[in-house]
Amino acid sequence: MYKIRGFMYLIQILLALFALFALLKTKQKFSLGDIGRRDLLVWVLLWVAVIVVAIAPNSAAVFAKMTGVGRGADLVVYLALALLFYLFFRMTVRIEKMKREITVLTREISLKEKNSESK
Amino acid sequence: MVEIKYMTIWIVIPAYNEEKQIGRVIAGLFEHGWHNVVVVDDNSSDNTIVVARKSGALVVHHVLNRGQGAALRTGDELALAMGADVIVHFDGDEQFDPGDVKGAVDYLQEKGLGAVLGSKMLDNRSQIPWLKKLLIIPISRVINLMLTAAWLSDAHNGFRVLTRATAEKIIITQDGMAHNSEIIGKIKKNGIKFAEFPVKVVYNEYGQGVGGGVKILRDWILSVFIR
Numbered sequence: 285m286y287k288i289r290g291f292m293y294l295i296q297i298l299l300a301l302f303a304l305f306a307l308l309k310t311k312q313k314f315s316l317g318d319i320g321r322r323d324l325l326v327w328v329l330l331w332v333a334v335i336v337v338a339i340a341p342n343s344a345a346v347f348a349k350m351t352g353v354g355r356g357a358d359l360v361v362y363l364a365l366a367l368l369f370y371l372f373f374r375m376t377v378r379i380e381k382m383k384r385e386i387t388v389l390t391r392e393i394s395l396k397e398k399n400s401e402s403k
Numbered sequence: 404m405v406e407i408k409y410m411t412i413w414i415v416i417p418a419y420n421e422e423k424q425i426g427r428v429i430a431g432l433f434e435h436g437w438h439n440v441v442v443v444d445d446n447s448s449d450n451t452i453v454v455a456r457k458s459g460a461l462v463v464h465h466v467l468n469r470g471q472g473a474a475l476r477t478g479d480e481l482a483l484a485m486g487a488d489v490i491v492h493f494d495g496d497e498q499f500d501p502g503d504v505k506g507a508v509d510y511l512q513e514k515g516l517g518a519v520l521g522s523k524m525l526d527n528r529s530q531i532p533w534l535k536k537l538l539i540i541p542i543s544r545v546i547n548l549m550l551t552a553a554w555l556s557d558a559h560n561g562f563r564v565l566t567r568a569t570a571e572k573i574i575i576t577q578d579g580m581a582h583n584s585e586i587i588g589k590i591k592k593n594g595i596k597f598a599e600f601p602v603k604v605v606y607n608e609y610g611q612g613v614g615g616g617v618k619i620l621r622d623w624i625l626s627v628f629i630r
Contacts, residue, residue, distance in 0.1 A: 377628045384629065387473040387578050394443075394463045394477055395484070 292339070299338035303331045330367070412439060412508060413487035415478030417471045418495035419445040422454050424607075429458035431501040432493070441481050442495065443474040451495075461485075471561075472582025476575040483570060490570045492563040499562050500603040507564045507600045517569040517595035520555065520587070521562025525601035532606060543616065550623055551588040555599060559583050562602045569595050580615060581622035 310327040313319045319327070337344045337360060344356030353359045414437050418425050425442065432440055442455040446468040455462045463481055465474060475492060482490045489511065491504055503521070511519045523529040524540070531540070543558035563586065565573070572593050577585040590597050 377625060380625045381629050383578065384576060386467065387469045390465050390467045390469050391473070391477045391480065394465055395480060398461075398463050398481065 296338045296341070300335050303334040303338065306334075307331045410488040410508075410512070411486050412437065412489045412491065413482035413485060414440045414491045414493050414504070415475060415482055416440065416442045416460070416493050416495045417445060417474030417478060418442050418447065418451050418455065419468065419471070419474070420447045420449045420451060421495040422447070422449040422451045424497045425451055425495050426454045426458045428493070428495055428497055428501075429455060429460050431497075432504070433459060435501045435504060437491075437501065437504060439482075439485070439487070441478045441485075443478040443481075445469060445471070445474040470578035470582075471580060472575050472585070473578040475582060479565075479570050479575070483567065487570070488567050490565045490567070492561055492565070494561045496607055498605050498607060500605075503562070503600075503602045504564075507562070507602070510598070510600050511564045511566065514598060515596065516598055517566050518590050518597040519564040519600045520557075520597060521560045521602035521604075522555065522557035522599040523560060523602060523604040524556040525599060526603075528601070528603040530606065531604070539616070546616070546620070547584055547587065550584045551591055553587050553591050555587070557599070560602070560604070564600075577622055577626060579618065579622050581619040581626070584619065584623060585626075 307328065310319070310324060310331065314321075314324045337356070341356060344360055346356075348354055348356045348359040351359060353362065414432055416425070416428065421428075429440055429442070438459075440460040442451075442460040442462045444452040444455065444462060444464045446465045452462055452464055461481070463477060465477065478492075479490055489508055491508065493499055493501075493504070499521070507519045507521065510516070523531060540558065544555065547558035548554050559580075561583070569590070572595070573586055573589045575582045575585060
């Protein structure tokens with residue numbers, strides 16, 4: 285295991301850096317109007333939590349004890365899984381909605397073509 | 404004096420790769436006196452569109468394949484634009500008998516209904532594969548009851564007769580095969596008077612298998628979350 289300056293593992297630094305990068309991207313997306321305020325808040329909270337847990341792994345242990353999960357790492361995995369499931373579900377719903385919009389477009393085109401044929 | 408109102412009846416056929424059957428289906432309908440036929444070609448890769456046009460139907464073409472439910476709605480909209488008083492949903496694969504259309508339309512008018520739903524279970528003209536008859540159809544009926552609150556003798560039948568008012572109210576949003584339950588659900592929800600009517604079904608292909616049923620359920624569940 286590589287410890288940097290004897291107090292942090294390399295993985296902790298990498299995780300924290302990745303979360304910082306993700307925070308930056310989130311901010312950019314918000315500035316461009318790609319995500320709304322609610323999404324911004326959720327993502328900022330998530331990435332800040334990742335940074336906190338990466339730098340001070342014991343903080344997760346405190347929450348783990350509070351929730352009765354036991355180990356801090358387990359809590360992180362459970363939360364990550366729940367989040368992934370939720371995001372997957374949301375994505376599926378969005379794709380489904382987009383498919384319906386494509387259908388509406390397809391129908392409009394078909395009926396317009398028919399209309400111009402008969403004129 | 405008795406007022407006789409002549410109804411404009413349009414037959415809507417969703418078609419996807421039906422070049423072998425669609426010509427005979429349209430000819431059969433014409434022979435029975437149904438000349439207002441809309442065929443919605445759901446972007447077939449074969450010659451469905453050419454055959455349907457040659458056979459004398461009004462053909463509308465989807466530039467992308469969107470599924471049977473989507474094609475039906477396109478057909479409904481075109482039929483409504485053409486001034487249809489009554490719309491008949493009919494399949495393009497020769498599974499229905501054009502001879503059943505008149506009876507179903509008459510039944511709709513006589514009983515003052517908003518919709519007539521075809522059923523292959525009300526008489527014994529249909530040769531239903533035994534597995535379908537004894538297992539798949541009974542299960543589908545229960546699922547259909549749960550989804551739509553309607554207890555029908557035949558849960559999945561593409562033969563329907565709708566009045567103009569019904570077709571205007573029931574906007575199909577289910578692109579795939581879940582449109583059948585969607586239509587029945589919306590008929591119930593809107594308080595539209597409906598009844599089943601015996602139709603003959605010829606099985607050229609097996610139709611919906613278990614996998615198809617699972618997909619219908621999935622589409623239905625997802626639709627709950629789409630606003």
